[in-house]
Amino acid sequence: MDAALLIDFGSTYTKLTAVDLENEEILATAKDLTTVQTDIMIGFKNAFEKLKEKINLNKVNFVEKLACSSAAGGLKMVAIGLVPELTAEAAKRAALGAGARILGVYSFELTKFEIEEIIDKKPDIILLAGGTDGGNKDCIIHNAKLIAKYIIKNVPIVVAGNKNAQDEISDIFNKYNIYYKITENVMPKLNQINVEPARKVIREIFMEKIVEAKGMKRAEKFINGILMPTPAAVLKAAKILADGTDKEEGIGELIVVDIGGATTDVHSIASGEPSKAGVTLKGLPEPYAKRTVEGDLGMRVSAVSLLETAGIKRISKFIPNSKYDIEERCKFLQSNISFVPKNEEDLEFDESLGMVATEIAMERHVGTIECLYTPLGTIYSQVGKDLLNVKYLIGTGGVIVHSKNPKKILSTGKFDPAAPNYLKPVNPEILVDKEYILSAMGLLAEKYPDKALRIIKKYIVKV
Amino acid sequence: MQKTVVLGVIGADCHAVGNKILERALSEAGFNVVNIGVMCSQEEFINAAIETNADAILVSSLYGHGEIDCRGLREKCDEAGLKNILLYIGGNLVVGKQDWSDVEKRFKGMGFNRVYPPGTSPEIGIRDLKRDLGIED
Numbered sequence: 001m002d003a004a005l006l007i008d009f010g011s012t013y014t015k016l017t018a019v020d021l022e023n024e025e026i027l028a029t030a031k032d033l034t035t036v037q038t039d040i041m042i043g044f045k046n047a048f049e050k051l052k053e054k055i056n057l058n059k060v061n062f063v064e065k066l067a068c069s070s071a072a073g074g075l076k077m078v079a080i081g082l083v084p085e086l087t088a089e090a091a092k093r094a095a096l097g098a099g100a101r102i103l104g105v106y107s108f109e110l111t112k113f114e115i116e117e118i119i120d121k122k123p124d125i126i127l128l129a130g131g132t133d134g135g136n137k138d139c140i141i142h143n144a145k146l147i148a149k150y151i152i153k154n155v156p157i158v159v160a161g162n163k164n165a166q167d168e169i170s171d172i173f174n175k176y177n178i179y180y181k182i183t184e185n186v187m188p189k190l191n192q193i194n195v196e197p198a199r200k201v202i203r204e205i206f207m208e209k210i211v212e213a214k215g216m217k218r219a220e221k222f223i224n225g226i227l228m229p230t231p232a233a234v235l236k237a238a239k240i241l242a243d244g245t246d247k248e249e250g251i252g253e254l255i256v257v258d259i260g261g262a263t264t265d266v267h268s269i270a271s272g273e274p275s276k277a278g279v280t281l282k283g284l285p286e287p288y289a290k291r292t293v294e295g296d297l298g299m300r301v302s303a304v305s306l307l308e309t310a311g312i313k314r315i316s317k318f319i320p321n322s323k324y325d326i327e328e329r330c331k332f333l334q335s336n337i338s339f340v341p342k343n344e345e346d347l348e349f350d351e352s353l354g355m356v357a358t359e360i361a362m363e364r365h366v367g368t369i370e371c372l373y374t375p376l377g378t379i380y381s382q383v384g385k386d387l388l389n390v391k392y393l394i395g396t397g398g399v400i401v402h403s404k405n406p407k408k409i410l411s412t413g414k415f416d417p418a419a420p421n422y423l424k425p426v427n428p429e430i431l432v433d434k435e436y437i438l439s440a441m442g443l444l445a446e447k448y449p450d451k452a453l454r455i456i457k458k459y460i461v462k463v
Numbered sequence: 464m465q466k467t468v469v470l471g472v473i474g475a476d477c478h479a480v481g482n483k484i485l486e487r488a489l490s491e492a493g494f495n496v497v498n499i500g501v502m503c504s505q506e507e508f509i510n511a512a513i514e515t516n517a518d519a520i521l522v523s524s525l526y527g528h529g530e531i532d533c534r535g536l537r538e539k540c541d542e543a544g545l546k547n548i549l550l551y552i553g554g555n556l557v558v559g560k561q562d563w564s565d566v567e568k569r570f571k572g573m574g575f576n577r578v579y580p581p582g583t584s585p586e587i588g589i590r591d592l593k594r595d596l597g598i599e600d
Contacts, residue, residue: 083510134467134495135515190497190511280477280502374475375526381502 003027003060004448006440007044007067007223008230009034009216011074012261012338014043016051017440018060021448024455026435028054033338036071040219065223066443070230072214075100075206078123081107081186082130082139087161089284090186091129094160094195096291098202099232100125101263109142115150124210125202126155128169131162133188144169148176154213155179156205160186160198181205193285203228231291233442234258234396235267239289240442241394241456242269245449251457253390255365255425256438257358257413259397261300261337264357266365267291272385279369279380286385292365297357299350299399303333310356318412319352341402351409354399359412367423382423388415390425394460396433406432407463431460466596467517469508471499474532478525481554485523488585494592505536509543518596519549521588522575529556530569537574549595551588553579 006017014034018027030050035043077100081088088107095102103121106114118126126147130140140161147157157180159169166182173180181204184197211217211226220226228236234256244250253270268290274281296305307315307330315326322329322345329349333339341347367384395410403409407430415426437459445452468489472482479501486498497515499507508520520540524532533552540548552575557566563580570578577591592598 083513085506086510086514130514132497132515134465135517136513137516187514190499190515282502372475374477375528376475376477379475379477379502 001060002063004064004066004444005062005223006443007065008233008439009036009040009044009067009069009071009219009226010230011070014047015436016047017437018051018055019440019444019455021063021451024451024458026437026455026459027060029435029437030054034071036215040071040216041222044219044222064444064447066446067219067223067226068228068230068233068439068443069211069214069216069226071216073101074231075202075210075229076103076122076124077101077127077202078103078118078121079105079127080110080129080143081105082136083107086190086284087129087131087187090193090195091127091160091198093193093287093290094186094198095127095202096293097195097235097287097289098199098206099229099235100202101293101295109139110146112146112150115146119150119152123155124213125158125205126151127158127160127198127202129161129186131165132190133163133185135162137162137165137168140165141168141172144172148172148178151178153177153179156181156209158183158198158201158205160184160201163188179209191284193287195287203232227443227446230439231265231293233439234265235289235291235442236445237438237442237452237456238267238269238394240445240449240453241460245453248450248453250453251392254392254394255387255390255413255428256394256396257361257400257410259354259357259395259399260298261398262295262298262302264294264297264361265291266361268365268385268387268390270385270387270390272367272387274382275386275388276380279382282381283383286367290365290385292361294357294361294364297361299353299357300333300337300339303330303353306330306353306357310360315352315356318355319348322349322352324349347403350399351403351405354403354409355412358409362413362424363419363422368421369423370421384423386423388423388426390428392431393425393428394431394433396436396438400432401434401436406430430463432463433459434461435459465493465495466519466598467495467497467515468519468521468592469497469499469511469515469517470521470523471503471508472501472523472525473503473505473508474524474526474528475502476524476526476528477501478523481523481525485521485585488589492589492593505532505539508536509539509545512540512545512548513543517548519551519592522550522552523554524552524556525554527555527558529554533570533573533575549592550575551577551579551592553583553588555581
């Protein structure tokens with residue numbers, strides 16, 4: 001039988017998913033620790049051995065072997081723009097949508113001090129924006145000059161700023177022998193956001209350069225290619241599930257909450273237009289497929305920062321009678337990142353952290369509405385996406401997949417009448433990625449979109 | 464070289480009709496109009512002018528609170544590096560019947576280059592703008 005092997009080189013685990021392409025079924029999944037420090041293939045082979053125990057390889061012919069990766073720190077990026085609320089924000093969103101981890105966002109003319117800071121952060125790619133087309137070009141040219149002069153030469157630069165500055169920037173980068181790619185402006189007109197071309201170029205560089213730089217080139221001999229960062233694969237799966245393909249219907253607007261050990265990601269595939277009449281939209285328009293990453297909200301590596309962000313009260317609200325001291329427990333979880341809950345109490349504690357992570361990550365992702373009292377009467381102004389009427393809220397990530405009560409965790413992502421200014425979904429149907437396949441399906445969708453979509457629909461279950 | 468102007472209605476003011484008329488008139492007169500719409504803060508005008516490298520900021524205010532909304536705009540422009548950018552304002556700038564020359568004086572004192580009373584036709588503003596930016600008709 002023809003099958004696909006989908007691989008996720010994660011920061012902790014290398015996860016394999018074997019898919020029967022004819023019957024559109026998941027054959028088996030397996031995982032083992034990622035070994036990027038020594039040889040990425042060791043961890044892969046260990047996981048593959050486990051997979052072999054579950055399926056008969058004599059009957060399976062892997063016609064596709066595709067991978068995504070967030071190993072070795074993921075795709076680390078720095079975004080640079082002109083005004084913080086405008087081109088710098090647009091650049092940040094483009095990088096996030098490409099599946100990157102943002103190390104820093106810089107605006108206006110860079111200083112030598114900031115350049116040194118950027119070098120210290122060791123980004124994999126720098127995204128350079130600034131100015132609308134025909135607008136300000138002094139700033140981006142100044143920044144290009146500084147980057148060319150000081151940055152270590154092997155950091156690729158994506159230029160996505162004022163069109164009228166492109167020629168001059170090319171000359172500068174050519175002179176200094178910088179590896180760069182120029183693409184369309186992330187903000188061609190004021191308040192008009194255009195992130196797809198930059199996302200595409202970031203992915204190209206990821207495949208051409210970053211995979212090799214991270215010591216993963218060896219894996220490419222065995223598999224067909226490491227196609228994208230893992231978060232980009234999840235976003236792709238979410239998008240295909242919402243929008244459908246040429247032949248297959250999607251399910252409509254949705255939100256995916258992905259709670260990991262280090263971060264909590266939220267993806268929304270929705271237009272986010274105001275759902276009520278008489279609301280004015282403020283601020284930068286949001287991308288239709290929007291991803292946010294909360295680096296301070298996680299189940300293990302970021303357990304202590306989650307506590308610092310949320311405070312004890314907000315956690316104990318969800319777990320009033322726990323035998324654990326919340327502070328001690330978070331410290332324990334942070335120093336034991338591969339800890340797996342063993343009993344009811346462990347599970348409950350993890351779930352309560354998941355609830356807080358979902359609640360806060362959703363608050364930050366969704367738009368807010370503000371009531372202004374003016375001489376003209378009450379006016380409502382909305383910043384960000386209105387997700388009140390989104391139909392589906394989908395959960396993925398270890399804590400949700402392994403929980404007996406994922407609905408409880410995800411319910412904190414719903415609209416809260418006590419905090420009505422957050423435009424969270426009011427009455428979404430809650431679904432769970434029970435087999436943990438979303439990133440794998442994002443990969444499969446690159447070549448077999450219809451099959452990937454049908455498999456997602458089959459395996460994402462209502463709870 | 465086409466000149467760029469930032470156009471918008473300041474404060475909590477949501478009068479959108481005049482804004483659209485001005486956008487149309489200015490575009491037809493050959494300007495690159497960056498219209499940031501209604502209910503704009505001073506910061507939004509300034510940020511827009513920086514990114515688009517604008518030559519002038521044209522502020523409308525129709526609800527009588529223009530004086531409060533505009534205070535400090537010139538100083539913030541200076542602070543943001545928009546030295547000597549042209550600032551125009553027009554509309555129902557103050558509450559009640561006040562002597563126009565007095566109102567004009569106050570707004571000029573706040574750093575506006577040109578101040579227009581209610582009912583000014585767009586052509587007058589455009590004529591002044593061309594003159595101030597050195598555009599030949």
